[in-house]
Amino acid sequence: xxxxxxxxxxxxxxxxxxxxxxxxxxxxxxxxxxxxxxxxxxxxxxxxxxxxxxxxxxxxxxxxxxxxxxxxxxxxxxxxxxxxxxxxxxxxxxxxxxxxxxxxxxxxxxxxxxxxxxxxxxxxxxxxxxxxxxxxxxxxxxxxxxxxxxxxxxxxxxxxxxxxxxxxxxxxxxxxxxxxxxxxxxxxxxxxxxxxxxxxxxxxxxxxxxxxxxxxxxxxxxxxxxxxxxxxxxxx
Amino acid sequence: xxxxxxxxxxxxxxxxxxxxxxxxxxxxxxxxxxxxxxxxxxxxxxxxxxxxxxxxxxxxxxxxxxxxxxxxxxxxxxxxxxxxxxxxxxxxxxxxxxxxxxxxxxxxxxxxxxxxxxxxxxxxxxxxxxxxxxxxxxxxxxxxxxxxxxxxxxxxxxxxxxxxxxxxxxxxxxxxxxxxxxxxxxxxxxxxxxxxxxxxxxxxxxxxxxxxxxxxxxxxxxxxxxxxxxxxxxxxxxxxxxxxxxxxxxxxxxxxxxxxxxxxxxxxxxxxxxxxxxxxxxxxxxxxxxxxxxxxxxxxxxxxxxxxxxxxxxxxxxxxxxxxxxxxxxxxxxxxxxxxxxxxxxxxxxxxxxxxxxxxxxxxxxxxxxxxxxxxxxxxxxxxxxxxxxxxxxxxxxxxxxxxxxxxxxxxxxxxxxxxxxxxxxxxxxxxxxxxxxxxxxxxxxxxxxxxxxxxxxxxxxxxxxxxxxxxxxxxxxxxxxxxxxxxxxxxxxxxxxxxxxxxxxxxxxxxxxxxxxxxxxxxxxxxxxxxxxxxxxxxxxxxxxxxxxxxxxxxxxxxxxxxxxxxxxxxxxxxxxxxxxxxxxxxxxxxxxxxxxxxxxxxxxxxxxxxxxxxxxxxxxxxxxxxxxxxxxxxxxxxxxxxxxxxxxxxxxxxxxxxxxxxxxxxxxxxxxxxxxxxxxxxxxxxxxxxxxxxxxxxxxxxxxxxxxxxxxxxxxxxxxxxxxxxxxxxxxxxxxx
Numbered sequence: 001x002x003x004x005x006x007x008x009x010x011x012x013x014x015x016x017x018x019x020x021x022x023x024x025x026x027x028x029x030x031x032x033x034x035x036x037x038x039x040x041x042x043x044x045x046x047x048x049x050x051x052x053x054x055x056x057x058x059x060x061x062x063x064x065x066x067x068x069x070x071x072x073x074x075x076x077x078x079x080x081x082x083x084x085x086x087x088x089x090x091x092x093x094x095x096x097x098x099x100x101x102x103x104x105x106x107x108x109x110x111x112x113x114x115x116x117x118x119x120x121x122x123x124x125x126x127x128x129x130x131x132x133x134x135x136x137x138x139x140x141x142x143x144x145x146x147x148x149x150x151x152x153x154x155x156x157x158x159x160x161x162x163x164x165x166x167x168x169x170x171x172x173x174x175x176x177x178x179x180x181x182x183x184x185x186x187x188x189x190x191x192x193x194x195x196x197x198x199x200x201x202x203x204x205x206x207x208x209x210x211x212x213x214x215x216x217x218x219x220x221x222x223x224x225x226x227x228x229x230x231x232x233x234x235x236x
Numbered sequence: 237x238x239x240x241x242x243x244x245x246x247x248x249x250x251x252x253x254x255x256x257x258x259x260x261x262x263x264x265x266x267x268x269x270x271x272x273x274x275x276x277x278x279x280x281x282x283x284x285x286x287x288x289x290x291x292x293x294x295x296x297x298x299x300x301x302x303x304x305x306x307x308x309x310x311x312x313x314x315x316x317x318x319x320x321x322x323x324x325x326x327x328x329x330x331x332x333x334x335x336x337x338x339x340x341x342x343x344x345x346x347x348x349x350x351x352x353x354x355x356x357x358x359x360x361x362x363x364x365x366x367x368x369x370x371x372x373x374x375x376x377x378x379x380x381x382x383x384x385x386x387x388x389x390x391x392x393x394x395x396x397x398x399x400x401x402x403x404x405x406x407x408x409x410x411x412x413x414x415x416x417x418x419x420x421x422x423x424x425x426x427x428x429x430x431x432x433x434x435x436x437x438x439x440x441x442x443x444x445x446x447x448x449x450x451x452x453x454x455x456x457x458x459x460x461x462x463x464x465x466x467x468x469x470x471x472x473x474x475x476x477x478x479x480x481x482x483x484x485x486x487x488x489x490x491x492x493x494x495x496x497x498x499x500x501x502x503x504x505x506x507x508x509x510x511x512x513x514x515x516x517x518x519x520x521x522x523x524x525x526x527x528x529x530x531x532x533x534x535x536x537x538x539x540x541x542x543x544x545x546x547x548x549x550x551x552x553x554x555x556x557x558x559x560x561x562x563x564x565x566x567x568x569x570x571x572x573x574x575x576x577x578x579x580x581x582x583x584x585x586x587x588x589x590x591x592x593x594x595x596x597x598x599x600x601x602x603x604x605x606x607x608x609x610x611x612x613x614x615x616x617x618x619x620x621x622x623x624x625x626x627x628x629x630x631x632x633x634x635x636x637x638x639x640x641x642x643x644x645x646x647x648x649x650x651x652x653x654x655x656x657x658x659x660x661x662x663x664x665x666x667x668x669x670x671x672x673x674x675x676x677x678x679x680x681x682x683x684x685x686x687x688x689x690x691x692x693x694x695x696x697x698x699x700x701x702x703x704x705x706x707x708x709x710x711x712x713x714x715x716x717x718x719x720x721x722x723x724x725x726x727x728x729x730x731x732x733x734x735x736x737x738x739x740x741x742x743x744x745x746x747x748x749x750x751x752x753x754x755x756x757x758x759x760x761x762x763x764x765x766x767x768x769x770x771x772x773x774x775x776x777x778x779x780x781x782x783x784x785x786x787x788x789x790x791x792x793x794x795x796x797x798x799x800x801x802x803x804x805x806x807x808x809x810x811x812x813x814x815x816x817x818x819x820x821x822x823x824x825x826x827x828x829x830x831x832x833x834x835x836x837x838x839x840x841x842x843x844x845x846x847x848x849x850x851x852x853x854x855x856x857x858x859x860x861x862x863x864x865x866x867x868x869x870x871x872x873x874x875x876x877x878x879x880x881x882x883x884x885x886x887x888x889x890x891x892x893x894x895x896x897x898x899x900x901x902x903x904x905x906x907x908x909x910x911x912x913x914x915x916x917x918x919x920x921x922x923x924x925x926x927x928x929x930x931x932x933x934x935x936x937x938x939x940x941x942x943x944x945x946x947x948x949x950x951x952x953x954x955x956x957x958x959x960x961x962x963x964x965x966x967x968x969x970x971x972x973x974x975x
Contacts, residue, residue, distance in 0.1 A: 059325035060426065063453045065377060067417065081869070114873070116520040118279040119298065121325050228375060233325060 060120045062127075062229030066096040081111045081209075087225070092128045092166045097225040104137075104211055105219050111209040115229065118203075122231040125171040125205060130225040131161035137220035138162045140212040143171050146204040159212045166227070205229075262312055262340035271302035272321035272329045280323040281425060285331070287315035290394075291434045295422030296521070297511035299323060304511075307439075311342040326427030348394070348471035351382040354414070367398060368466040374454055378465040379408075381449035382472055387411060387491045390440040391475025393423075393448060397431050398468030404428070405452045405465075407438060409445035411491040416859040417449065421523050422505045441504040442475040444491035477923055479544070480893045484917030485847075489854040492861075493890055496854075499861050500524040500827075500879075500887035501540055514548065517881055522865060525884040529555045530570045531585045532657055534592035536828070536885045542599045543894050545926040556593055557608045561620040565627025580653035583632070583641050584663075584670040586624040587677030593621050594680035598687060598902035601928040601967045606688070618688075625681055628674055635700065637707030639674050640666050648725030650796030658737070658785075660800045660814070660821040666724040668712040668738050675704045676745050686904035694904070708747050717766045718755040731797070734769050734787030736760055736776070737829045744835035753840035759787075760833075768792075770816055771823065779877065781853050781862060782825040783833060789816035789823060798822055813870040826878035827862065831888035834896055838912045846896065847914035853889065862886070898922050898936055899962075906966040908974075911936035911959045919959065924952070928967035943971045 066086045087099045102111045131139060143155040155171045211220065260266050270282045280299035284292040284307060292307050299321060309315065314337050321329040352361040355369040356379045371378045393407060407423035410416060423438050440448075452465040478494035498505055503513045506523040510516070513526035526548060527537040534556060541549050560568040567589045569576045576582045597606045608617050629635040632642065641647075646655040646664030655664040663669050678697050686694035712720040714732055719739050721732035739760065743753045758764040760783055762773040770789040777783055790798030790808040798808035800819065808814045808822055817823040830853060838846040856862065865874030865881075879886050894900055897920050899910035907927045913920055919937035926932075931952040936959040943963045946954040955971065957963040962974040 058454070061454055065453070067377075083869075084867075118296075118324060118520055119276065120278055121276050121323075121327075 057233050058230045059122055059233045060117060060231040062115060064096050064098045064227065081113060092130070092227045097227045099223045099225055101223050102209060103221045104209070105221070107211050107218060109210065112206055113209070114204055114206040116204050117231065120231060122233060123173050124232040125230070126168060126232060127229040128166045128168050128227045129160050130166045132164055133222045134161060134220040134224060135217055136162055137217035138212040138215035140210050141169065141207045143205070143207040146206065159214070259339045260336065262309055262338055262343055264308060265306040266308055266336060266338070267304060267306050268317070268319065268334055269302055269304050270319050270321065272299055274299040274321065274323040274327050278323040278325060278327065280321045282319055282321050284319045285317065285434065287317040287335070289434055290437045291431050292437050292439065293425060295511070296324065296424070296507050298509050301510040301512070309338045312338045312340050322427060322429065324426040328429060346473055348473055349384050349388060351384055351472065354381045354383065355379065365469060367468065368464050370462050370464045372463070374456065374463050376463060377451065377453055379449045379451040380465060380467055380470065381414065381447055382470050383414065383447045387444055387446045387487050389442040389444050389475040389478045390448060391442065391473045393438045393440055394471045394473070395436045395438070395450065395467050396469035397436070398466055400458065400464065400466035401431055402428065402450065402452045402455065402465055402467070404454050405450050408449050408451050409443050410447040411445055411488040411495070412858055414447050418861045420505050421507045421521060440475065441498065442478055443498055443505060444478050444494045448472055479923045481921040481923070482917055483919045488858060489851065492854045492857045493893060495861060496857055497887065497890040500884070501890055502526065502544065502546070514551070515882070522880040523863065524886065525881065527552070527884050528882065531559050531567055531589050532569055532576070532582060533885065535588045535595060536888055538592045538595045539891055539895070540887050542596060543900070543925055553596065553605050553608070556596060557617050558611055559589060561624055564631055565623040567624050576659060580645060580655070580659070581643060582655055583643065583646065584656045584673055586628055587670070587673040590621050590624055590677040591673070591680040593617060594684035595902065598683055598904070599927060621681070625677070628677070634674055637703040638666060638711055639671050641670070648723045648731065649727070650794055658821055660798050660819065661722065662797065663723050665726050666711060668708070668720050668722055668742070671704065671708050671712070672738070672741050672745055672747055675701060675708065675747055678704060683902070683904045705747055708742070709749070709752070713752065718764065719759055719766070732788070733790060733793060733797070734766060736783045736787060737785055737832065740829060740832040740836045743840055744832040746839065750840065753836070757836065757840050779825045781856050782827050782830040784823050784825060785821050785829065786823065791815055813868060814875070817876060818868050818870065819875050820878040824876035824878070826883060828883065828885035828888045831892055834892045838896055843912040844914040846912065850892065894922060898934060900925065900934070906964050909934065909936070909957050909963040909965060911957065913938070913959045927965065930969055943973060
């Protein structure tokens with residue numbers, strides 16, 4: 001046994017020396033990466049010892065702030081939306097609303113609103129919308145999450161408008177979608193350019209806007225209001 | 237892999253404090269390296285419990301990447317320092333110990349700035365700290381502000397917890413008494429854990445302001461159902477003096493000038509994805525950056541990083557040494573890529589690289605740098621520079637005074653690719669932009685050779701500069717339009733879309749005769765209209781902070797001259813997403829062009845005119861620090877204005893203080909100080925300026941009759957020069973007046 005132990009110790013020492021001498025040849029950035037990898041292997045631990053936030057709470061939110069120039073925050077109107085701005089009124093709650101001036105001259109017309117968010121874990125997205133000034137038109141919203149690595153997650157379309165007042169839209173990512181990056185549940189979209197999405201550690205939440213099939217109006221033009229864009233905690 | 241395992245954390249913690257072994261003293265910067273990986277690599281910030289009663293939170297970054305951070309102590313002793321990481325959804329890492337021992341004597345307590353206070357509920361200033369403010373709903377914007385008697389550089393903000401402490405908050409500052417507030421991006425926190433009895437100390441890195449406020453955009457209801465922002469105390473401590481000081485310019489504009497440097501120069505208060513101010517930094521936290529370490533940016537990087545001896549300067553030296561230069565002398569666009577965005581070869585990189593290496597050496601006189609060798613090939617950097625210059629003079633015909641790009645892909649025709657930074661336009665063949673930078677590189681290279689003792693070669697290149705200048709004017713001047721064209725294609729076609737940036741750079745670099753420079757500035761100032769131009773008159777400065785890149789819409793000419801993105805698949809047409817005014821290169825702006833605009837004005841129209849232009853920029857920046865990225869309504873992302881994120885060259889605009897106002901430019905003999913102060917200023921001072929291994933404070937003063945140096949034990953030597961004379965500061969630290 002003692003002989004075996006000595007042999008083993010010798011083997012380990014030689015291996016350590018070899019590893020050490022190989023390590024000395026590696027340039028510092030690569031060494032750092034290897035250390036990270038080694039650290040990951042050695043210190044991979046379950047989350048049990050850490051504190052997890054409770055599920056269902058707001059973990060991130062969109063700030064619509066009248067004191068800020070819309071160009072300064074991460075909100076954008078897209079095609080089919082001639083302009084967007086902040087308005088103090090009407091408002092659903094304490095904060096200002098975001099006004100999107102849409103113009104859908106026919107049933108084929110299409111608009112889009114974009115909201116970039118940092119890389120953040122969440123399960124639900126919630127926002128409030130008011131379409132009172134669209135002459136009773138019903139809108140079909142097709143929300144999507146554009147992720148890094150040219151992936152997109154498409155939510156089930158929702159119909160808004162027609163009934164008046166503020167409506168809450170709640171969007172849920174299916175339970176089996178664990179991550180918004182590198183997840184096979186996300187479809188790859190080949191026509192999304194590398195230049196705009198690749199390797200960026202944030203997501204873009206957006207929704208396409210068109211007239212719903214059941215809309216009594218064949219066109220609409222005017223403002224709709226958004227408020228309280230919230231991202232809610234996914235279950236651990 | 238099971239769902240449970242997918243949620244397991246990979247925890248990597250390297251609490252490597254002070255591994256250099258040297259004793260750390262009170263007041264010294266104390267380093268700490270932190271790394272923690274949250275689930276899904278969420279954005280996260282760190283909190284350092286310094287073991288001395290303070291929590292110091294950092295800026296956010298992707299939690300995969302390590303952060304090297306420095307802080308300091310005011311008292312000696314063994315400190316039970318520890319740190320943790322907080323993701324922006326509130327996931328907390330455990331505390332990681334990082335103990336440290338500090339030597340020396342305790343520093344005397346510094347007094348906080350005297351302040352008055354106001355809140356979102358009571359905007360009137362009061363002397364007593366209000367402690368809390370309550371809103372009507374969870375999304376009411378609530379704030380508590382501290383106001384100071386004057387504009388001061390803010391070092392650190394201390395927030396004391398009371399019965400409560402905000403969980404989601406950010407810090408904003410003002411330079412105009414609270415009319416406009418702008419965010420400090422590095423001080424934005426989500427799900428901030430309760431600090432208990434610790435003081436939360438937020439680094440502000442010298443942002444100049446006369447007010448600071450804690451802002452809460454959202455909060456949960458308290459036990460009584462109220463939505464309250466509560467802070468026990470708020471004290472602000474003055475930081476080091478800012479780099480730029482002017483007597484004769486409104487204080488809020490001087491403050492803004494300094495803050496523009498903080499945003500787009502050092503970018504110390506910005507959020508960087510990888511806790512690193514060099515590329516990449518993405519939305520939604522788009523802000524200022526220090527550098528893109530690609531060759532095309534190398535001269536701009538050198539200008540931004542050398543004078544202030546940036547902590548990232550070694551990295552710049554490393555890449556300058558490592559950029560591959562092939563056998564023909566072609567310089568790669570990055571250390572790993574021959575082509576810009578893997579798309580096109582940029583021959584313009586060669587002169588920019590030569591100028592960058594020359595500038596770096598002439599400013600630092602760092603022998604180790606100029607003797608450094610390519611890490612892969614072992615070739616000395618100077619030999620690489622020589623070969624790049626040989627490509628320009630011999631391979632591309634530059635010894636005749638005109639460089640001609642022979643690459644079949646860069647022939648200046650609509651189906652050609654771009655040769656330059658302005659990558660939507662097919663600059664190439666005989667290209668004014670490249671030839672202007674060739675002129676600049678020949679001048680810089682001559683200074684470098686002279687500084688290194690090769691007077692014969694230096695003289696040869698000095699003699700080449702007037703040849704290039706004459707050829708440039710002969711080749712690219714358009715007498716009808718009174719401006720330089722962009723390029724001549726392989727078929728001899730002269731292409732002119734009113735390239736403002738080409739003309740401003742030509743004037744700024746001294747290529748124009750005074751008459752032509754004046755004509756150019758008349759056109760850009762809108763005093764002279766060019767027939768057929770899309771933009772004329774005041775509309776050229778539609779965006780105020782910079783002139784439009786071009787004055788003739790790309791779509792008004794032959795189709796195909798303007799192609800963008802994805803290997804040129806998007807062509808500017810009247811109805812396209814990159815039509816006039818929708819792209820920064822087609823009727824939009826890129827802020828850094830203002831740097832050349834300022835220099836062109838100083839050279840052609842005088843310092844008063846340049847200062848007037850800078851004043852417009854500063855007045856615009858007071859309200860928003862130029863954090864602008866207006867949307868392109870057709871595609872929803874910002875393409876018309878280039879200021880943030882991948883435009884670290886925006887920092888050249890505040891840098892104009894260094895080589896424009898102070899007129900500090902390196903030459904073979906030393907540092908030429910040729911101030912460009914407007915007549916209405918009395919003096920201007922630049923602090924922490926590094927030249928030839930020494931640190932200086934430099935003042936240009938109209939009342940000074942001769943250069944002199946003031947010495948004090950605790951500060952760098954203060955060189956005071958007459959504002960209306962040229963002074964030479966030698967590498968040895970002596971100075972003499974030049975005629």
